[in-house]
Amino acid sequence: MLRRTVSQAIRRQCQSIDSSVRTLGVSRQRFSYSSTPRRGLATIRPNDLLADEQEQKESADPFRQPASSLDPFQTKVASASSPSDSSKHGPSHGSSTCQSDPCKHEEAKAEVAQQIRKFLKKTRQRARAGMKADELMVKCPSCSPGKPARLAYSAHLNTHTGSFVCTSCFDQGSWDKYVQLANRRPFKNTIPKRNTADPAPFYFAEDLLTKLQHNLVRHEHIYGTLTGTEKGQLRLKPEALREFGVALGYVDPGKKVLHRVGSLVDGNDNSVPCLVFPRTAYSTNSFIKDGEQMGGLAANGKQQHHSVALSSMLKDIAGSDAGADSSGASGESAQSEYHTVQLKIVGWNTADIEMYYPVDATQPGLFGFHIADSSGSSEVILTGHELDAVAAYQETGIPAVSLPRNAYQLPLDAMRALERFERIYVWLDDDHQGAEAARLITRKLGVDRCLTVHSRGDNPQGPKSASIALARGHDLKEMIDQARPERHDKVLDFAALREAVKFEVNNPDLIRGVESTDLPGWNSCFKGLRPGELTILSGPTGCGKTTVLSQMSLDFCKSNVSTLWGSFEIPNVRLATRMMSQLAKRDITKSPGEVEFWSQRFEQMPMYFLKFHGSTKPRTVLNTMRHAVYAYDVKHIIIDNLQFMMSMQAKGMDKYEAQDSAIATFRQFATEENVHITVVAHLRKDQPAADIDINSIFGSAKVTQEADNVVVLQKYGAAESKIRYMNVLKNRFDGTLGKIYIQYNPESLSFREIPPPRKRKNVRVLAAAKKMSMHDKLTQETLGIDGGSQSDMDLDAISLAKEHEDEEP
Numbered sequence: 022m023l024r025r026t027v028s029q030a031i032r033r034q035c036q037s038i039d040s041s042v043r044t045l046g047v048s049r050q051r052f053s054y055s056s057t058p059r060r061g062l063a064t065i066r067p068n069d070l071l072a073d074e075q076e077q078k079e080s081a082d083p084f085r086q087p088a089s090s091l092d093p094f095q096t097k098v099a100s101a102s103s104p105s106d107s108s109k110h111g112p113s114h115g116s117s118t119c120q121s122d123p124c125k126h127e128e129a130k131a132e133v134a135q136q137i138r139k140f141l142k143k144t145r146q147r148a149r150a151g152m153k154a155d156e157l158m159v160k161c162p163s164c165s166p167g168k169p170a171r172l173a174y175s176a177h178l179n180t181h182t183g184s185f186v187c188t189s190c191f192d193q194g195s196w197d198k199y200v201q202l203a204n205r206r207p208f209k210n211t212i213p214k215r216n217t218a219d220p221a222p223f224y225f226a227e228d229l230l231t232k233l234q235h236n237l238v239r240h241e242h243i244y245g246t247l248t249g250t251e252k253g254q255l256r257l258k259p260e261a262l263r264e265f266g267v268a269l270g271y272v273d274p275g276k277k278v279l280h281r282v283g284s285l286v287d288g289n290d291n292s293v294p295c296l297v298f299p300r301t302a303y304s305t306n307s308f309i310k311d312g313e314q315m316g317g318l319a320a321n322g323k324q325q326h327h328s329v330a331l332s333s334m335l336k337d338i339a340g341s342d343a344g345a346d347s348s349g350a351s352g353e354s355a356q357s358e359y360h361t362v363q364l365k366i367v368g369w370n371t372a373d374i375e376m377y378y379p380v381d382a383t384q385p386g387l388f389g390f391h392i393a394d395s396s397g398s399s400e401v402i403l404t405g406h407e408l409d410a411v412a413a414y415q416e417t418g419i420p421a422v423s424l425p426r427n428a429y430q431l432p433l434d435a436m437r438a439l440e441r442f443e444r445i446y447v448w449l450d451d452d453h454q455g456a457e458a459a460r461l462i463t464r465k466l467g468v469d470r471c472l473t474v475h476s477r478g479d480n481p482q483g484p485k486s487a488s489i490a491l492a493r494g495h496d497l498k499e500m501i502d503q504a505r506p507e508r509h510d511k512v513l514d515f516a517a518l519r520e521a522v523k524f525e526v527n528n529p530d531l532i533r534g535v536e537s538t539d540l541p542g543w544n545s546c547f548k549g550l551r552p553g554e555l556t557i558l559s560g561p562t563g564c565g566k567t568t569v570l571s572q573m574s575l576d577f578c579k580s581n582v583s584t585l586w587g588s589f590e591i592p593n594v595r596l597a598t599r600m601m602s603q604l605a606k607r608d609i610t611k612s613p614g615e616v617e618f619w620s621q622r623f624e625q626m627p628m629y630f631l632k633f634h635g636s637t638k639p640r641t642v643l644n645t646m647r648h649a650v651y652a653y654d655v656k657h658i659i660i661d662n663l664q665f666m667m668s669m670q671a672k673g674m675d676k677y678e679a680q681d682s683a684i685a686t687f688r689q690f691a692t693e694e695n696v697h698i699t700v701v702a703h704l705r706k707d708q709p710a711a712d713i714d715i716n717s718i719f720g721s722a723k724v725t726q727e728a729d730n731v732v733v734l735q736k737y738g739a740a741e742s743k744i745r746y747m748n749v750l751k752n753r754f755d756g757t758l759g760k761i762y763i764q765y766n767p768e769s770l771s772f773r774e775i776p777p778p779r780k781r782k783n784v785r786v787l788a789a790a791k792k793m794s795m796h797d798k799l800t801q802e803t804l805g806i807d808g809g810s811q812s813d814m815d816l817d818a819i820s821l822a823k824e825h826e827d828e829e830p
């Protein structure tokens with residue numbers, strides 16, 4: 022409702038490019054989940070680009086405590102406070118006393134809880150339950166001020182210690198720090214004045230979910246495909262589908278953004294059926310307002326983990342203004358511990374529809390969380406897709422949850438939900454992308470407690486996933502029994518590699534990287550975007566390097582390649598605006614009314630932006646990249662461009678040395694973190710297209726030696742031509758070189774691939790164009806145009822033909 026749209030951002034950008042630069046150039050966050058603190062995370066989501074200038078100015082507040090190596094979830098409030106501080110902000114107990122005396126420990130916890138209660142009440146926060154029993158979701162004192170309430174509750178607060186960590190800006194610290202920051206930069210009440218506090222968290226109405234579940238049962242074909250046991254049917258049991266809450270809704274494909282979840286219930290002629298997967302979380306019953314939200318998923322009478330103390334704390338914080346709610350809540354609390362906080366809606370038989378309602382959940386949730394959390398099991402299965410989770414749970418009896426996005430991302434919220442499990446079976450699609458993601462996720466969750474499940478086993482024709490395995494009648498229990506730990510040694514013997522080699526030889530198609538949907542010629546040359554590689558993209562100034570790269574990164578992002586953009590040359594707002602036009606396939610600045618729609622689509626994609634601009638230390642960039650790989654499972658990183666990033670960084674070295682060393686670190690990073698890095702580098706100097714070769718790239722030969730792929734984007738034809746070609750000068754994967762011709766469309770700010778000159782089909786146009794140089798009039802007649810209205814396309818065709826007059830037979 023108070024969403025700041027990109028159109029506003031664009032308007033501001035037009036008013037003051039300078040302020041955008043300043044705004045987005047602020048690097049301010051730090052965060053650590055590991056024992057070694059990682060500093061300088063400066064990534065932003067597209068939505069953050071919409072934040073207003075005031076908030077960004079505030080973010081430059083120099084009040085920052087140094088990054089602490091303390092694990093916030095083990096730190097006692099008192100131990101982080103000086104005695105005088107604690108008298109003001111924290112309890113006065115000492116942690117050592119607490120540990121030795123259980124009574125005192127309980128007292129201390131109660132004291133912390135009391136302080137948290139008071140402070141949250143004072144700051145009028147509607148705290149929500151977190152992903153752990155002793156956790157509250159509260160506003161982050163570092164990044165929430167100025168944000169709308171639905172985005173502001175991003176800090177996880179430990180109710181026993183008072184320490185917090187924010188999963189949006191990654192700031193963290195003790196309760197003292199929380200209080201100090203919140204007092205310095207009070208949370209703005211961004212909701213309408215008549216409300217005195219933030220709105221309650223959003224839960225789905227139980228009767229609505231029931232209707233959607235009935236839809237599923239009523240749809241003969243889909244329900245039959247899910248539950249039938251014939252060939253091609255999935256063999257899922259109705260009770261398993263019910264337990265997870267799988268349902269069916271109808272979406273009008275023309276709209277693709279749901280404004281009312283009720284519209285899912287009844288389809289019309291245009292709507293297409295979609296599977297609806299509920300994401301569940303602990304409920305925050307005491308905040309429920311009459312008529313606003315209702316019901317949820319009960320845990321079928323199984324053990325309930327949500328701590329009584331936390332419920333009472335939430336109730337207490339709600340205080341008098343939630344008084345009317347508490348009575349209803351207490352009855353409900355006995356009935357249901359978990360609620361549906363978000364729906365994932367996926368088109369049946371169409372990959373075009375994947376949406377979330379609401380787009381920003383007020384609480385993090387997971388598909389299957391209510392089953393896993395209430396089970397008391399110390400084991401859990403983590404799948405990539407929802408139906409795989411249902412299949413795995415049904416067949417093995419081990420609770421299963423699925424990753425929230427199709428991009429194989431494990432967000433920090435989800436990591437917290439999995440913290441209590443001693444064994445995690447990572448069961449993603451058994452293909453190249455799934456295997457890479459499983460490795461990454463295993464490293465994040467801890468190699469020692471994760472086992473990877475391979476549903477294909479030794480058979481390349483075997484089932485790719487748990488649900489396909491079930492559909493084909495395989496024994497899923499056996500697959501779980503054969504799950505293997507990921508190897509994490511630095512040195513491998515051939516025995517360890519043998520299986521991988523066998524797999525590569527038997528499955529040449531599966532080891533291809535992620536393919537581009539826009540540029541088939543690029544696929545034929547490179548065979549997809551592979552992790553662990555470094556690509557250098559170069560070309561003359563202004564020839565469209567950023568444009569083509571932003572289009573390609575969007576393209577891969579649509580195929581779930583989580584991407585991090587480091588735009589050191591143009592401000593993030595301008596880059597995001599260009600990308601949004603590319604996504605919409607038309608210039609979005611000319612249709613401000615559509616900005617909201619496309620912002621929502623954009624926001625669904627795993628795209629992140631580095632908050633750096635201009636000259637930045639490579640080490641700082643590297644630390645941030647490492648963190649983004651960890652926190653957002655980033656698989657493709659783009660640095661645009663190397664010269665801008667390195668300007669003024671060559672202290673004590675010459676320019677070339679500094680650049681070589683940066684490239685060497687990027688190379689190492691790509692291998693170590695198994696991500697694809699694309700670096701834009703300038704040419705040594707603008708030179709005729711025919712003279713450009715691999716030695717034309719700025720810097721020493723090391724740059725192109727380190728790179729796996731080297732591509733130069735070159736202009737084709739006359740100065741005003743919109744045709745370019747990607748000249749592939751190095752391809753370490755299989756050596757295929759060549760030229761990929763593309764033509765720019767200023768309306769959609771995008772390129773489309775065109776056939777190479779000699780193969781162009783429009784011979785008539787070429788022939789006509791050839792004659793034009795000699796007989797203008799005749800040419801115009803042949804092309805069927807009058808002299809003054811030649812389209813850009815025709816002009817390009819003409820210049821293309823002119824260029825190749827000699828080549829044509």
Ligand SMILES: Nc1ncnc2c1ncn2[C@@H]1O[C@H](COP(=O)(O)OP(=O)(O)OP(=O)(O)O)[C@@H](O)[C@H]1O
Pocket residue numbers: 560561562563564565566567568569590662742743744745764765770
């Ligand atoms: N083939 C093309 N024909 C005409 N205009 C283009 C073409 N490609 C890109 N443009 C436009 O030219 C401008 C510069 O493009 P872009 O920023 O992508 O170039 P670049 O090579 O990255 O520039 P730089 O060398 O400054 O980094 C943009 O406004 C873009 O819309």
